[in-house]
Amino acid sequence: xxxxxxxxxxxxxxxRPDVAVIGAGPIGLAIAWRCAVRGxxxxxxxxxxxxxxxxxxxxxxxxxSEAYFGERQLTDLLxxxxxxxxxxxxxxxxxxxxxxxxxxxxxxxxxLTGDDLAEARRLWAYQQGxxxxxxxxxxxxxxxxxxxxxxxxxxxxxAPTDHQVDPRMLVPALRxxxxxxxxxxxxxxxxxxxxxxxxxxxxxxxxxxxALTGLPVRPVKGQIxxxxxxxxxxxxxxxxxxxxxxxxxVYLVPRTDGEVVLGATVEERSDTxxxxxxxxxxxxxxxDLLPELAEYDLVEAVAGLRPGxxxxxxxxxxxPGRPDVLAATGHHRHxxxxxxxxxxxxxxxxxxxxxxxxxxxxxxxxxxxxxxxxRVAGGVRVPAGAVGVGAVGGFEPTMEEDxxx
Amino acid sequence: xxxxxxxxxxxxxxxRPDVAVIGAGPIGLAIAWRCAVRGxxxxxxxxxxxxxxxxxxxxxxxxxSEAYFGERQLTDLLxxxxxxxxxxxxxxxxxxxxxxxxxxxxxxxxxLTGDDLAEARRLWAYQQGxxxxxxxxxxxxxxxxxxxxxxxxxxxxxAPTDHQVDPRMLVPALRxxxxxxxxxxxxxxxxxxxxxxxxxxxxxxxxxxxALTGLPVRPVKGQIxxxxxxxxxxxxxxxxxxxxxxxxxVYLVPRTDGEVVLGATVEERSDTxxxxxxxxxxxxxxxDLLPELAEYDLVEAVAGLRPGxxxxxxxxxxxPGRPDVLAATGHHRHxxxxxxxxxxxxxxxxxxxxxxxxxxxxxxxxxxxxxxxxRVAGGVRVPAGAVGVGAVGGFEPTMEEDxxx
Numbered sequence: 001x002x003x004x005x006x007x008x009x010x011x012x013x014x015x016r017p018d019v020a021v022i023g024a025g026p027i028g029l030a031i032a033w034r035c036a037v038r039g040x041x042x043x044x045x046x047x048x049x050x051x052x053x054x055x056x057x058x059x060x061x062x063x064x065s066e067a068y069f070g071e072r073q074l075t076d077l078l079x080x081x082x083x084x085x086x087x088x089x090x091x092x093x094x095x096x097x098x099x100x101x102x103x104x105x106x107x108x109x110x111x112l113t114g115d116d117l118a119e120a121r122r123l124w125a126y127q128q129g130x131x132x133x134x135x136x137x138x139x140x141x142x143x144x145x146x147x148x149x150x151x152x153x154x155x156x157x158x159a160p161t162d163h164q165v166d167p168r169m170l171v172p173a174l175r176x177x178x179x180x181x182x183x184x185x186x187x188x189x190x191x192x193x194x195x196x197x198x199x200x201x202x203x204x205x206x207x208x209x210x211a212l213t214g215l216p217v218r219p220v221k222g223q224i225x226x227x228x229x230x231x232x233x234x235x236x237x238x239x240x241x242x243x244x245x246x247x248x249x250v251y252l253v254p255r256t257d258g259e260v261v262l263g264a265t266v267e268e269r270s271d272t273x274x275x276x277x278x279x280x281x282x283x284x285x286x287x288d289l290l291p292e293l294a295e296y297d298l299v300e301a302v303a304g305l306r307p308g309x310x311x312x313x314x315x316x317x318x319x320p321g322r323p324d325v326l327a328a329t330g331h332h333r334h335x336x337x338x339x340x341x342x343x344x345x346x347x348x349x350x351x352x353x354x355x356x357x358x359x360x361x362x363x364x365x366x367x368x369x370x371x372x373x374x375r376v377a378g379g380v381r382v383p384a385g386a387v388g389v390g391a392v393g394g395f396e397p398t399m400e401e402d403x404x405x
Numbered sequence: 406x407x408x409x410x411x412x413x414x415x416x417x418x419x420x421r422p423d424v425a426v427i428g429a430g431p432i433g434l435a436i437a438w439r440c441a442v443r444g445x446x447x448x449x450x451x452x453x454x455x456x457x458x459x460x461x462x463x464x465x466x467x468x469x470s471e472a473y474f475g476e477r478q479l480t481d482l483l484x485x486x487x488x489x490x491x492x493x494x495x496x497x498x499x500x501x502x503x504x505x506x507x508x509x510x511x512x513x514x515x516x517l518t519g520d521d522l523a524e525a526r527r528l529w530a531y532q533q534g535x536x537x538x539x540x541x542x543x544x545x546x547x548x549x550x551x552x553x554x555x556x557x558x559x560x561x562x563x564a565p566t567d568h569q570v571d572p573r574m575l576v577p578a579l580r581x582x583x584x585x586x587x588x589x590x591x592x593x594x595x596x597x598x599x600x601x602x603x604x605x606x607x608x609x610x611x612x613x614x615x616a617l618t619g620l621p622v623r624p625v626k627g628q629i630x631x632x633x634x635x636x637x638x639x640x641x642x643x644x645x646x647x648x649x650x651x652x653x654x655v656y657l658v659p660r661t662d663g664e665v666v667l668g669a670t671v672e673e674r675s676d677t678x679x680x681x682x683x684x685x686x687x688x689x690x691x692x693d694l695l696p697e698l699a700e701y702d703l704v705e706a707v708a709g710l711r712p713g714x715x716x717x718x719x720x721x722x723x724x725p726g727r728p729d730v731l732a733a734t735g736h737h738r739h740x741x742x743x744x745x746x747x748x749x750x751x752x753x754x755x756x757x758x759x760x761x762x763x764x765x766x767x768x769x770x771x772x773x774x775x776x777x778x779x780r781v782a783g784g785v786r787v788p789a790g791a792v793g794v795g796a797v798g799g800f801e802p803t804m805e806e807d808x809x810x
Contacts, residue, residue, distance in 0.1 A: 276630075283685035294682025301703060301706075
């Protein structure tokens, strides 16, 4: 356990944190907050907090509509994290007084054309087969839920438990909560794990995690638009709306202040340029589903880089051979919804040394390769005397369980 | 004439300019420059030079492709002004050393669908009937001129004398030229003609001209996009390309630095919001004509307000009843191409008092109404002793010819 500390050593140890978290996106902020609340001394390293993927993200809390073929374990994690969101949001608002833009109006799933609807129905059937709440709607019911939908939208369904939060409100709230709990923000970039001096290091650096750890986290570009209803009024729809429009997967997230987030591309590219073709396709899909959007102001077009992994699921747990380094990264499209469970499970692991069974499918060892280990050995300088040196030197994953107890 | 001034009165008159120009867009700047070069003392009033329609404009010098049914006199003026552009550009570059982005690669006129081509051909026939150089191209010739055109573009024509300049390079050059010629820039807004103390006032205030003069100049909104070829290279086409794409009138202006201007909407609105629907239509039209644009970066989406008039032609000459106030406004879509001739004719009029016959169709009196005269009488305070007081008081246009000699 990392909670105990004798008074006699406190002054000596003051400069050295118990836990250093690298990356102050929502994942890193929430982990730092949770650890600090449990009494640990936490340093959080980031030259530009909140400037990564979360600044671009739409903030859908959508375990049901994000449940996709072949990702059963990920879906379970999404569902478990979404279930924690109400309490997490309440606790965060309690700690900070901040509005998070948290809305529980539910999500309408739609198909524009007959082909789109057929594709959507295949997915809804899969989701229903998992026992997830997806209810097909008759056309009149669909219009009853959202009269602003285009008449040509062929059909839809309701996912009442898929909600939303505004990441641009969430991140400042998490930062306030973390700082109030005593987290020390270190506004410097970390180029190597050896630059960080702490008993434990948590890498929550999004796409930057690959260079630090050798883990297979790659950038997955997403372009996204922000529109605004004219006249400063709320958008003419209240549900998150997502589906297919002439083959284009698209979502629309309405905020109470009039903003509508329209996203997003999924591109295997690492640049952050906003391209004419992507903007055109997103706008076309959005306007086809909700004609009133044509008169909305286009106020922002931006691209971000999601931290993707080979199986689209996050990496949560110790690096092979480095029990003093925990990964909490690779959240891909799911960083916002997975923030509560990631923070809770990682903080639990830090404090108790015992991994929650929920973490089992998401260990870093599932991607371990000799290549990765060689890269880590070459790229990371470990200070003399640090736990895990032998393991890295020998390229062998060694779980030193007593480190956690 | 306004050129002569006896040495004995020079010190007294130093503070008072011969000419005050209101508005430092390209029109006002060029008039001020031309007047200063001719030895007049010129004050140019604008709180934000170059911040109006010209900051948004594409800069096509296109008398041929802008020649439209029912606008014969305007077309003549466009042709006459375009003919002055080479010398004007050379003189401006000589005076400033500035690159203006002036390009003479010509304009390709295209129709995407059969319907678009039919519509375009109707216009080309009209333009050819005026004796303007428009040459229909066979499809192979069209591709030879621009291989990047989409295969589905049905047909096109060449307007070799329709050129381009970059307004964002033109305006700073004009400002430099004007200042080097001695023009005094007064960075304050003018709310009333009576705020300006000069022998002669030239109103070149774009959409702001209506409030100053009562002339029927109204804002015509244009939304326009700027794209950029990836990798910092020049665009994959060199002609200006304009035409119709599924009914959408559109133009594409390639700059040597990689920028492509894609425009523009024509909307009877006075807001400057960028709307999702307009951006989507422009991008769709652009990408349909030139598929490579899909991979270009979208770097700017902006709206401006053109100063439109009831007959789409500018207003050039004295206000009815106010021979001391010359209008040079209402240039609508044509401000850039009309800059040289407007500057020359207005400067000539200022200096000689004799209006060039080219000005005859564009006088302010063609829109004169009792309503306008009443508004001017109510809105403009004329200092005691100023020329034209009586005329304003009597609501009667009075040309005081000796004022100009």
